[in-house]
Amino acid sequence: MPPARPVLLEARYQPYEQRLDKSLEVLRLDLLWGGGLFLGFLLLPKLNERRVQHYHETGQSAPDDEYVNKGLAWLRPRSGFFVTPLLLGLHGACFLVLTVGGLGPFEVEPADLLRWGASTGPALRAGQWWRLLVSPLLTAGVLPWLNAAWALVFAGRTLEPLVGRRCLLATYSTAALAGGLASALFQPGSPAVGADGTVMGLFGLGLALAIPARAGGAAVRLEVFATLAATFGVVSVLVGVASEHLNLAVPLGGLGAGLLLGWLIRSRSQRPISSR
Secondary structure, eight states, rough: OOOOOOOOOOOOOOOOGGGGGHHHHHHHHHHHHHOOOHHHHSSSSSSHHHHHHHHHHHOOOOGGGGGGGTTTGGGSSSBSSSHHHHHHHHHHHHHHHHHTTTTTTSSOOHHHHHHHHOOOOOHHHOOOHHHHHGGOOOOOSHHHHHHHHHHHHHHHHHHHHHHOOOHHHHHHHHHHHHHHHHHHHHOOOBBBBBHHHHHHHHHHHHHHHHHHHHHHHHHHHHHHHHHHHHHHHHEEEEHHHHOOOOHHHHHHHHHHHHHHHHHHHHHOOOGGGGGG
């Protein structure tokens, strides 16, 4: 008998609504990758004022040798961009630990997340407050981690040179705690994991600081950041409302904390944001 031919396509008969079970996941993935690529094109290529001045004075472009971007070397900690790379490295190390520890990179069971330190209302009421510190470092898979990673770099690259490392770290920590507490209060049965609260807290800080920003390069950069961050936040909330599996209390709690801290910084500071 001739060998059986390989099956390339196989027909499946099922109700139409069953084929849409993961439509929200696909939509969210498309929005994350497309939005991340778009934000990167806008914000990562930073305008170099020295090259602009050189062009106005001589009418010629400056040599490229001293401005060459050597791969990912710009992610190394340095003055004005110190805390963000460290936080990114911490999240990356935790993701590797979870993967080596047996959690799947794409699908993670809630029971496994609880075992590793996810935060829930009953666990906090039982005195396990340490979960508020651990849960923001956990992740439900590689896609949420990638989302948090580019959002953290996007926010930190814009905000840390303007507000300083201590303010950025304080906002990150406060938003993490606020997101966990909000989840325990409003969605106590849903495990809270991931950096959604911390990222939205940084977005809230940028939104609050962008309102009174004066004219200047930093102010323009803050306005662009605020517009794109608001768009990302609205889309994330809409997707979360349509999906019953997402814990919306975490990002909304972090966003509220970031807005409050930004308002406090704005009200106590007499200098325009562009002069910091």
